[in-house]
Amino acid sequence: MKIKRENETLKAALTCKICMIEKVMCTFLLCGHFCTCLSYGEQVSHCPLCRMIKTGF
Numbered sequence: 068m069k070i071k072r073e074n075e076t077l078k079a080a081l082t083c084k085i086c087m088i089e090k091v092m093c094t095f096l097l098c099g100h101f102c103t104c105l106s107y108g109e110q111v112s113h114c115p116l117c118r119m120i121k122t123g124f
């Protein structure tokens with residue numbers, strides 16, 4: 068079903084790209100990627116998607 072597949076894609080897009088468990092809660096301001104949960108967003112020094120270095124925080 069088309070709708071079901073879209074929902075699964077959306078769910079995957081909203082799962083943290085580091086721990087793959089938590090929901091995405093943190094946006095990298097420099098690149099605009101929305102890809103980590105809150106706890107990992109504070110720990111990582113660069114975006115896991117494009118590796119842009121996070122600075123100023």
Ligand SMILES: [Zn+2]
Pocket residue numbers: 083084085086087088089103104105107
């Ligand atoms: Zn996470």
Ligand SMILES: [Zn+2]
Pocket residue numbers: 095098099100114115116117118119
């Ligand atoms: Zn990025």
